[in-house]
Amino acid sequence: MDAEKGQELLSAGIAHYRAGRWMDAVRSLGLARRLCPHDGDVCYHLGLACAAAGDYAGALAAYARAVRLRPDDAYAHNRMGFALQKLGRFEEALARYRLARDLNPCYPWPLFNIGHLYHGLGLRAEAMAAFARFTTLEAAGAGRPRRGELSRG
Numbered sequence: 001m002d003a004e005k006g007q008e009l010l011s012a013g014i015a016h017y018r019a020g021r022w023m024d025a026v027r028s029l030g031l032a033r034r035l036c037p038h039d040g041d042v043c044y045h046l047g048l049a050c051a052a053a054g055d056y057a058g059a060l061a062a063y064a065r066a067v068r069l070r071p072d073d074a075y076a077h078n079r080m081g082f083a084l085q086k087l088g089r090f091e092e093a094l095a096r097y098r099l100a101r102d103l104n105p106c107y108p109w110p111l112f113n114i115g116h117l118y119h120g121l122g123l124r125a126e127a128m129a130a131f132a133r134f135t136t137l138e139a140a141g142a143g144r145p146r147r148g149e150l151s152r153g
Contacts, residue, residue: 006036010045017049025049026058033062040069044076047083056086074104078113085117093117108137 013028029046036042047062063080070076081096094117100110115130 002035006032006039006042009035010039010042013045013049017045017052022049022053026053026055033065037065038069040066040073040076043069044073044079047076047079051079051083051086056083059083060087072103074100074107074110077103078107078110081110081113085113090117090121106137108134111137 009028009032013025013032016022016025016028026046026049029042029049032039032042033046043062043066047059047066050056050058050062060080060083063076063083066076067073067080077096078100081093081100084090084096085093094114097110097114097117100107101114111130111134115127115134118124118127118130
């Protein structure tokens, strides 16, 4: 029963997210996480909603749980890197982006995020190299969302 209700709340949270109702998404997904604490999708989507609402500490906590549950999920590692970057934890963010890139070399968004981080740190040549690789992968159509999921960029 809890798992079924949790999945209903996950679906509601995703619908709120897609409609731009960030706080409603956070509420629904937070309840879903309480009912399904071992569901990596719930944790991942809660992280997306928290980040969209500007709660990067909450997003980081949700993504950290998602990667504990699914350590090979490049998408969750990439988004965890984004939350870390927003919190000013650049070295940790770079490590997460690199791990995401290594877990799925065809997934372009970690390279975009690496380029953005390097650019912000004034490392222009490194940023350009990362952006060039991103552009190549993105043009090839790599990294598209799976099974109708929200964007994992």
